[in-house]
Amino acid sequence: MPEAVITMDGWYCLHDFRSIDWTAWKYASNEDREQAINEFQQLIGKWEDTEKSKEGSHALYTIVGQKADFMMMILRPTMEELNEIETTFNKTKLAEFTTPAYSYVSVVELSNYMGNTDENDPEIQARLKPTLPKWNHICFYPMDKRRQGNDNWYVLEKEDRAKLMYAHGMTGRQYAGKIRQIITGSIGFDDWEWGVTLFAHDMLQFKKLVYEMRFDEVTSRYGDFGSFYVGNILKPEAVEQFFHI
């Protein structure tokens, strides 16, 4: 039996995608809309305090296309906190005007393919409990490693998987400073095996990186992908403008 990879796991992660019922929102009173926005801003304020004290992190993005209108990516030390945040949001006034579009539950994951196993290393800790970049754009998609005929990732020896992951890392490294990736593991948690969250200043870099990686053997032979969600940063000070009617 091939040797299993050992993972280091960090903060739990919820990707929460919502659609807005713009018709109901438009017909709501000014007072209700104001109240909904204020309450949401207060919630974001609390998340910012948590982020400042390094007890979690979050990212807010508006989503382009019809899959959702906005997304909240939340990182916290426990699943209970994620659940609480989700429920708190669901109880807000704003939630009355949103419908769930998609969600993804996972945990920040690093593998030991590259030989990094020292969980006490401050650099590893920073990667397991990251402050999410507030870059202009986000790209999220879930993925699996294929298990089909001759292309079965899970029957490969660890050494062979490590070689393929090394080549993957080399491709990724060329995008240093242009793209930041957060890989979250979801085996046993959600419908796919990993969530891939990419941040970029320049939207086009997502296409360039993802396209280039399609030619890496680990992707071309072993990568299966779910739906892609892309969007633009929703800064707290822009929340009012985004919801303005």
Ligand code: VOV
């Ligand atoms: C900026 C781009 C970038 C960089 C530098 C990068 C590097 C690395 C390294 C060094 C490592 C291995 C060690 C670790 O840290 O775990 C990984 C790990 C992983 N990656 Fe990656 N990846 C990138 C980017 C990147 C992308 C765009 C994708 C999606 C694939 C694609 O084709 O669309 C991806 C996927 C993954 C996955 C699913 C894993 C875990 C696989 C497993 O079997 O455990 N990744 N990745």
